[in-house]
Amino acid sequence: MKIRIEWNYKTPKGLETVFQSEELPIAHALLIAEDLERTKRTKKVVYTDEHDSTWTIKEMKQYLKGLETEPHNITVYFDGGFDVETSSSGLGCVIYYEQSGKSYRLRRNAPSSELISNNEAEYAALYLCLQELELLNVHHLPVKIVGDSQVVINQLNGEWPALESNLSSWADRIDDKLNELGVQPEYKLVPRKSNAEADRLATQALNGVEILATSELKAE
Structure with a gap:
């Protein structure tokens, strides 16, 4: 803040x-x-x-x-995948944060059968991340949001218009949730190789492997 x-x-x-x-x-x-x-x-x-x-x-x-006791210094990585043959999606979410003097990594993924494109899966993956921030009681903080989707990052930071109605609806949902939490987003577009962890989680969700885990990161 x-x-x-x-x-x-x-x-x-x-x-x-x-x-x-x-x-x-x-x-x-x-x-x-x-x-x-x-x-x-x-x-x-x-x-x-x-x-x-x-x-x-x-x-x-x-x-x-x-x-000192609440999550802060937060970076979110998101990725979504869509399988055209099965019309199913996988959502990947990784959240790095600090709390009570320690560093943590939260990994979460989820399958979905309600989405119709890869872009929509990317939006849904980011929304999944915001739901996890809400569960962590993150509020009124700056949060770095990192992804490899040009569509999602550029639409949310205002560089590209959201012309498709379904994507525009997702963008509105994201903005509403950010406002509800009081989170100030800082969007960062990265190459896919720099988003490998979230990508792997999305692929695992597509393959029926669901993950929800939080681990403490030890200083090297």
Whole structure:
């Protein structure tokens, strides 16, 4: 999450003006906010996040403290596969995150017989990832979303229009879920070889092998 700071500044001779910062990581915003208050020359300090919600310094401190025990520093990998002969799909999801000073990897896949194309399977795989984030109680955090689908990544980041109605519907579902969770996505398009783990999970789902596992990652 990023915070903007707006404050009224008063000089010793009584001149006043208003300053506004750029968007800052909440930890940096907190340090600057505390320093501003120590000057004794600021008043009407307002802290605003990307959703135009206002925060107090106490709330920012509580938020940072909560990050120690809640999932954060999250990267999501997704991939979907579609078998034309069987009209079945496989969805793959990998989530890397940190919690309570440890690093974890969550792997999940799922089959589907309700999709009609590979692009739709890619969207469904990403939606599966967002459902897992919700189960992890991820909220109001930046999340890096990584995939090898040009269609999904470019449509969601606004570079390509979603002209097909079924894909447009999936894009809306993704946006609605992100807004519901307060997640700020950062989309990254990668080559397929850089998305091998999610691709493998999607293929396993197509072959009838379902996986749901979370493992702790040890420092090398």
